Amino acid sequence: MNIRTKFAVALTLILVVNLAVGLHGLQRYKQAAAHSSQIYEQTTEIVALSLSAQVHFKKQVQEWKNILLRGSEPAQFELYLAGFKTQEQQTQAAIGRLVGLLEQEPDLQGTAERFLDTHARLGKDYRAALSHFHPDDPLSYRSVDALVQGGDREPTDLLDTIVSGARAYEAAQLGGVAQQTQDAERQVLILVVGTMSGAVFFMLLLVDRTFAHPLVAATAIARRITDGDLRSPIAVAGRDEPAELLRAMKLMQDSLADSQETLHRSEARTRLLLESSGEGVYGVDTDGRCIFCNPAGARMLGYGEPAKLLGKPMHALMHHSLTDGSPFPESLCRASATHRHGRPAHADDEVFWRADGTYFPVEYRSYPIYQD
Numbered sequence: 458m459n460i461r462t463k464f465a466v467a468l469t470l471i472l473v474v475n476l477a478v479g480l481h482g483l484q485r486y487k488q489a490a491a492h493s494s495q496i497y498e499q500t501t502e503i504v505a506l507s508l509s510a511q512v513h514f515k516k517q518v519q520e521w522k523n524i525l526l527r528g529s530e531p532a533q534f535e536l537y538l539a540g541f542k543t544q545e546q547q548t549q550a551a552i553g554r555l556v557g558l559l560e561q562e563p564d565l566q567g568t569a570e571r572f573l574d575t576h577a578r579l580g581k582d583y584r585a586a587l588s589h590f591h592p593d594d595p596l597s598y599r600s601v602d603a604l605v606q607g608g609d610r611e612p613t614d615l616l617d618t619i620v621s622g623a624r625a626y627e628a629a630q631l632g633g634v635a636q637q638t639q640d641a642e643r644q645v646l647i648l649v650v651g652t653m654s655g656a657v658f659f660m661l662l663l664v665d666r667t668f669a670h671p672l673v674a675a676t677a678i679a680r681r682i683t684d685g686d687l688r689s690p691i692a693v694a695g696r697d698e699p700a701e702l703l704r705a706m707k708l709m710q711d712s713l714a715d716s717q718e719t720l721h722r723s724e725a726r727t728r729l730l731l732e733s734s735g736e737g738v739y740g741v742d743t744d745g746r747c748i749f750c751n752p753a754g755a756r757m758l759g760y761g762e763p764a765k766l767l768g769k770p771m772h773a774l775m776h777h778s779l780t781d782g783s784p785f786p787e788s789l790c791r792a793s794a795t796h797r798h799g800r801p802a803h804a805d806d807e808v809f810w811r812a813d814g815t816y817f818p819v820e821y822r823s824y825p826i827y828q829d
Contacts, residue, residue, distance in 0.1 A: 463697070467663055471656045478652040482645035489641035493634045500627040503558050507623040510551035511616045514576070517544035518609050521583055525590065525598035534592060545580055549573065555619070565622040572615040579608050671699030678706050687714040740826065741796050745770050745787070759811035775809045780816065795823040 520541035528534035552569050559566035586604040591597040678691055691707040693700055731738055737754030741747055747770075750763040758775050760766055766774070772787045779785050787793045791802035805820035 506555040513548040799825040
């Protein structure tokens, strides 16, 4: 798989993962929002029912007073009694619904159930007291009211407790909902940031393994080859571009190693030819300094080994004078003309001087060697 395909697959995978994480986070947030809305509606209904029951109960008590104070006429009596019954029923209905909504608050639910009991007893007490009411007696209401005096205190207190408990329950539930929403937002944020961080880390790792590692390896191999190490193995794996680069460097190293081996064999053969030759052979650079000499030549010149001649000016060393001791200028030396002017030369009437100051007659031939 080439680098372009690797990156295309990696980017596609990252996009799919990020999309899945985003959709999951959106779903989590929607669920949290729906739960929050449900809790809000429930708590709002609980508070509304408790307040509604409180209002209806107060109206019921007020209708009771209207019966006693204004029920001297039958029509008025029936009107206020009907209002009394209506408010009583609405109070009972509101608290009945409230009991069903307070399953998670057993204490408050118990208070609501006690209210229903006390409210029902109060209704019975009201009706029993009304049997003693005489509309034609203007003072009858006092004795009737005395029969139920203080009877509404307990349900009133219970209703106050229910209202305050409902408000406290609402505050606690909404606070919990706000905390849950914050937790959901935080979790979604952590999930998204974690996913993005993982994607960035994955891309960095991919870039490192795809580019950095092969580049470092290729640089190390190039330096090793530059230093002359052509034998260390180069491991190649895969078919992408870095693998092709390493494969090309391996081929280059193998080719250089083969060329070097061929050159070494050629140099060895040349060295064997020079060393086995009975004729003296030496070479100089363009400044006339010795760059090689075979053993026969070194022995002839009285130096024993070729190394003693390397780097020495050959004309000044062994061709400096004539047989009578007079100087032999290098400008007249036919052998030196070869390295100075590139002209081949041959002589059979000259002498070379040994290291011990003696000379011997020679016949020599000199040829230029061209490189680049």
